Amino acid sequence: MKTYSIALFLFIASISFAQSPMIDSILKLEPIPVSKYEIDSLSDQQFFLRMDYGTSTILNPDTLFNRLKGKVVERVELVYTDFSQSKKFNQPKLNKARLRGLYYLDRSMFNGLTDWKVVAQTAAKSPAEGSELFHGFVISYVTPDKSYLDKLIFDENEELPDSTVLTVFERNREWRKMLVVADLTGSMSPYTAQVMLWLKLNQTEEKSEHFTFFNDGDEKTTEEKVIGSTGGIYHSNSKKFIDILALAKETMVKGYGGDDPENDIEAILSGLARCSQCEDIVLIGDNNADMRDIELASQIKKPVKIIVCGSDGEINTEYLDLARMTKGSIHTIEEDIMDLMQLKEGEIVKIGEYQYQIKDGKFVQLDKT
Secondary structure: OOOOOHHHHHHHHHHOOOOOHHHHHHHOOOOEEEOOOOHHHOOOOEEEEEOOOOOOOOOOHHHHHHHOOOOEEEEEEEEEEOOOOOOOOOHHHHHHHHHHHHHHHOHHHHOOOOEEEEEEEOOOOOHHHHHOOOOEEEEEEEOOOHHHHHHHHHOOOOOOOOOHHHHHHHHOOOOOOEEEEEEOOHHHHHHHHHHHHHHHHHOOOOOEEEEEEEOOOOOOOHHHOOOOOOOOEEEEOOOOHHHHHHHHHHHHHHOOOOOOOEOHHHHHHHHHHHOOOOOEEEEEEEOOOOEOOHHHHHHOOOOEEEEEEOOOOOOOHHHHHHHHHOOOEEEOOOOEEOOHHHOOOOOEEEEOOEEEEEEOOEEEEOOOO
């Protein structure tokens, strides 16, 4: 999770106009009418982000950062009051501003994996009564553990809201002798399940040589995480599904991440040291988290194929830089982006609805086309 001061968060939200395509989808949801939302009935795995009546400023953003470390958000409810004293008042516009505020705090909730609901309170008959009601977001989350991963993998009645990993592997069936490096921090649990499903369905083909899983330092604090030796990296060269599943569970329970950046590069280098014969290096990365050790990328001497999870249309430019530096590629649920290494200073590449330009040797995202 990104940890901004409240002032910095408000500044970022005020000057930026980009937004998630999911926001428009959420605004189209049919509101659920209730007289009054009872926030006193929240469980231990729920919390609220409060806003004042008629405003879009999140008053307690630190609650989000503190409560969601290593957690997976399952549901978000936008709660508002269905009352206006003026005909000029625009409730959809206010709801959109509120969603944008949450988006700048944590984009991972807008990647298609989260269940969204909109709740309209009807009890208020005046502004004074409206100001007494709760306004904001109710967040419901789980702590990913062994049973949670089992549920994601083995519940055949559970539909995958985002099949990025499975889709990319299916589209690139020629990949062989793979080193699979996967981010197993908390928010990546649904994608971890997809890695396991893919392995379960393809274990007879033995496409993978080595698995490297990482959780960004086990239970280390941010201050204890040193670039290049953060740790929380686990390995297996087994071809058996049950062995890799056990390794994934061990990695998850040993640590859930915590702060925003992850130790992707350290994990890749660690995996390569144990599998020099691996041919296709596949990184399954969290698009919503930067790499704390991107400065070590020059040590990688093989192309890295990056499966970008939770992109919501935008690609983290650090992953674009990594793909270009290693002569690798970017893979989303919709497309495979190859030959990034051929782009020169000032040139532009279009991925989905966004354009990225190389400036001073690194990618920057341009305005949405």
